[in-house]
Amino acid sequence: MSATREFFEALFPEETVNAYNRCVLWAPDSTANDWCISLDELVDKALKRSERGNVYFGASLQSPGAMTKEAKHRKVAPDPKFRRGYVESASVLPGVWLDLDYGDDGHEKINLPPTEEAAMELVAAMPAEPNIIIHTGGGLHVWWLLLDPFEITDDETWARAQHLSHGWGTLARLESEKRGWSMDAVHDLARVMRIPGTKNHKEAYGEHGREVKTLLYSPEARHDIDGLEVFLPEVRIPPSSRRGTDLTEFAFDMDPGIQPDERMLTAAKKLDPKFAKVWDRLTTLASQSEYDLSIGNTLADLGWNDQLIVNALIYHRAGGSSAPKLRHKYYAGTLKLIRETFPDISESTERMATVSSDIATGLPVTPTVRKQVRDDLSTMLGMPPGCEIERIEKYEGDPPTYALRTPNGTISLGQVSGITRGHLFRDTVAAATNHLIDSKKAAVWAGLAQAILHAAEPVDLGEEVTMDGEVLGWLDGYLGDEGLAKDVTEGCEARMPFWRRGEACFFLEGLRAWLRTSRDLRMESRSLARRLRSSGVRRGKATIDAPSGRTSRGFWVVPGRTQAGQPAKEG
Numbered sequence: 001m002s003a004t005r006e007f008f009e010a011l012f013p014e015e016t017v018n019a020y021n022r023c024v025l026w027a028p029d030s031t032a033n034d035w036c037i038s039l040d041e042l043v044d045k046a047l048k049r050s051e052r053g054n055v056y057f058g059a060s061l062q063s064p065g066a067m068t069k070e071a072k073h074r075k076v077a078p079d080p081k082f083r084r085g086y087v088e089s090a091s092v093l094p095g096v097w098l099d100l101d102y103g104d105d106g107h108e109k110i111n112l113p114p115t116e117e118a119a120m121e122l123v124a125a126m127p128a129e130p131n132i133i134i135h136t137g138g139g140l141h142v143w144w145l146l147l148d149p150f151e152i153t154d155d156e157t158w159a160r161a162q163h164l165s166h167g168w169g170t171l172a173r174l175e176s177e178k179r180g181w182s183m184d185a186v187h188d189l190a191r192v193m194r195i196p197g198t199k200n201h202k203e204a205y206g207e208h209g210r211e212v213k214t215l216l217y218s219p220e221a222r223h224d225i226d227g228l229e230v231f232l233p234e235v236r237i238p239p240s241s242r243r244g245t246d247l248t249e250f251a252f253d254m255d256p257g258i259q260p261d262e263r264m265l266t267a268a269k270k271l272d273p274k275f276a277k278v279w280d281r282l283t284t285l286a287s288q289s290e291y292d293l294s295i296g297n298t299l300a301d302l303g304w305n306d307q308l309i310v311n312a313l314i315y316h317r318a319g320g321s322s323a324p325k326l327r328h329k330y331y332a333g334t335l336k337l338i339r340e341t342f343p344d345i346s347e348s349t350e351r352m353a354t355v356s357s358d359i360a361t362g363l364p365v366t367p368t369v370r371k372q373v374r375d376d377l378s379t380m381l382g383m384p385p386g387c388e389i390e391r392i393e394k395y396e397g398d399p400p401t402y403a404l405r406t407p408n409g410t411i412s413l414g415q416v417s418g419i420t421r422g423h424l425f426r427d428t429v430a431a432a433t434n435h436l437i438d439s440k441k442a443a444v445w446a447g448l449a450q451a452i453l454h455a456a457e458p459v460d461l462g463e464e465v466t467m468d469g470e471v472l473g474w475l476d477g478y479l480g481d482e483g484l485a486k487d488v489t490e491g492c493e494a495r496m497p498f499w500r501r502g503e504a505c506f507f508l509e510g511l512r513a514w515l516r517t518s519r520d521l522r523m524e525s526r527s528l529a530r531r532l533r534s535s536g537v538r539r540g541k542a543t544i545d546a547p548s549g550r551t552s553r554g555f556w557v558v559p560g561r562t563q564a565g566q567p568a569k570e571g
Contacts, residue, residue: 003214004197005043010132010219011094016149017042017061019423021091024058024084025049026192032081035064037423050198058085060161060189061092061149064436068382074300074338080436087305090189093150093161094143095131096168096228097193098123099186101139111182116140118181125175127231131218137200137210141193144168147222164225165189167232174233184263188305252307254326260312264304272298279316288317289334296338306335373455380448384435387411394456395470402456408433409520414527420449432522471535475558478514479504489544492553504558505540508532511556532556 008023017023023042025034027049034049036042042057049055062085070086071078100122102113113119119140123130132143152158169187176183194200199209269276275298277283278291285291292313299309310331370392378388383406391405402413411432418424422445430436484498485491488505491498497506512528515521523531540557543550 002043002047002197004046004195005039006217007132007134007196007214008039008042010145010217011143012039012061012092012149016092016094019426020063020065021061022064024062024080024192025055026058026084027053027055029053033084035062035080046195046198050195054201055195055198056192057195059094059097059191059193060085060090060152061094062086062190063089063091065382066091068436074297076297084192085190087162087189090158090161091152093146093152093165093189095145095223096165096187097144097191098126098142098169098172099139099184099191099193100142101184103138111180113176113179113181118179122172122175122179122181126172128223128228129218129221130216131222132214133216134194134196135213135215136194137205137212138202140215144228145219145222146228147224150225160225161189163232164229168228170233171231252310252328252331254310254314254328254331256314256318256326258311258314260308260315264308265312268299274298291316292334293338296334300338309335309338370455370457373451377448377451377455381429381437383429383437384433387429387433387435392452392456393459395459401470402452403521404429409516409522412521412523412527414531416453418527419452420446422449425449428524428527431524431527471531471537472558474511474515474519475504475506475537477518478506478511479558481514481518482506482510488542488553492542492544492555493546500540500542500557505555506558507555 008017012023017036017039019037022035022037025036025042025045027033029052030049034041034045036045046055046057064080066089067080067083067085068078070088071083076083100113100119102116102119104112113122116135123133123140123142126144128144130142131145134141134143150157150161150164152161165187169185173183173185194212196212196214198212200212201209265279269279274283275295278285278294278298281291285294295312295316296309299312304312313331313334314326374389374392377383383389386408387406389404389406393403393405395401395403399415401415402419404411404413409432411429413419413425413428418428426437479497482497484504485494485496486499488498488500491500491505495507495510497504497510499505508525508528512523512525515523515528536559538557538559539554541552541554543552
């Protein structure tokens with residue numbers, strides 16, 4: 001077993017990583033993150049990213065739905081590819097950790113433990129034995145694993161996870177200060193950490209980087225969360241917009257001579273060039289208050305807590321010769337704008353439950369009721385603008401299939417499993433709209449699926465919309481519109497339908513494009529492939545002489561059919 005898989009299996013046993021609790025991979029040199037839904041995907045993508053540069057993973061798993069809401073609240077793009085997750089959207093805590101840099105090789109911070117042995121001395125001073133120690137190339141990542149990953153489901157569990165993470169980090173910092181050393185505060189729930197089996201590609205470590213390797217692996221002797229909590233000092237937990245904190249009450253200090261963490265500030269400038277221009281006043285804004293709000297929004301997006309944001313705003317005002325402002329009410333008001341509350345969808349939820357209950361007791365489904373269900377579904381699912389549900393159709397075939405009609409076209413859901421299985425529904429909508437809708441727990445999704453089925457309007461178009469009839473009808477239309485090349489070489493070179501051995505052949509992407517433009521129907525490649533196979537269409541392969549040499553081409557074959565449905569003849 002690879003060190004990478006061994007590590008992740010210890011942190012996230014069994015099916016801890018799933019569609020609702022995703023593990024985020026982040027690479028500083030990449031513009032896109034991976035939100036992994038399984039250990040296999042996590043291990044595979046971590047190793048592939050490491051071949052190209054540095055790669056980190058989110059120490060806490062993330063809820064994609066909560067992340068999307070938090071991003072919308074912060075007025076930033078909610079696409080998970082561009083978000084590492086937030087403290088507010090953490091959903092599973094595997095344990096607690098420390099990030100201990102030592103020496104001065106590759107580090108900007110001073111007063112670090114001078115050697116690996118000194119860093120190990122600090123680890124030994126902690127009140128519990130660690131389970132995993134990772135050598136990162138220039139430091140140690142130390143893990144204390146919980147008996148079971150701690151699920152964050154509400155305000156109370158979120159506050160407990162925050163207290164455990166912050167308290168353990170504070171405990172280590174106090175031990176470090178006793179020895180005259182400094183250490184970074186890396187205990188927030190959105191922290192990213194290095195992965196054993198990958199490489200540390202810091203410039204100071206040369207062309208080939210340094211291996212990130214496991215020094216200690218003892219996952220059996222895990223820790224009870226109650227047992228760790230008895231050692232924790234009192235710490236102040238920053239308020240959270242996601243967890244129902246009263247946003248009019250903020251606790252922070254105001255020091256006119258404060259300076260922000262220079263390392264964090266430098267990183268923020270590198271991550272966001274627009275922020276760098278605002279911070280250096282190369283972008284002119286109307287007032288200092290606008291600078292404060294712009295800076296605060298960016299730093300909040302990067303995961304800075306309230307105290308760090310206030311420190312930065314006070315320092316930035318002083319650097320710009322602005323009048324000092326040390327009124328608690330001002331900064332609390334600025335933070336309130338940054339941590340704006342989420343839209344309330346409780347009314348839609350309650351109404352949906354009432355409608356479902358009425359339908360279950362036999363009350364008729366009127367057009368008005370169907371419209372209300374569709375509107376509430378669009379709200380609760382977080383459908384993107386232009387893709388609100390206008391109609392839900394049920395094609396009375398054998399088996400029946402379903403589709404969503406939206407202002408931007410029709411989204412084919414396939415058979416009923418495309419509705420009852422929430423992850424399939426989300427994948428289909430994402431493929432059609434490039435928008436990932438909110439994830440729901442199984443119990444919640446069951447109610448939404450029932451509402452979708454209730455609101456579906458039967459459409460009976462005869463044999464044409466049975467599984468076989470509908471697909472073969474598409475193929476007749478597609479082949480008739482496109483025409484067929486006379487042989488396989490011509491068809492492969494032009495990527496168009498062609499004759500081969502008396503049978504009509506085509507490429508999947510060509511059919512997908514035709515469905516999108518001619519039938520206003522968007523289908524994911526895998527869904528369309530399943531439909532084709534179930535209708536008797538099979539895969540084929542041929543070797544052709546291409547300009548680059550002999551090569552193989554894969555395609556799909558319609559047995560015995562022409563564009564008019566007559567037996568094919570060799571072209």
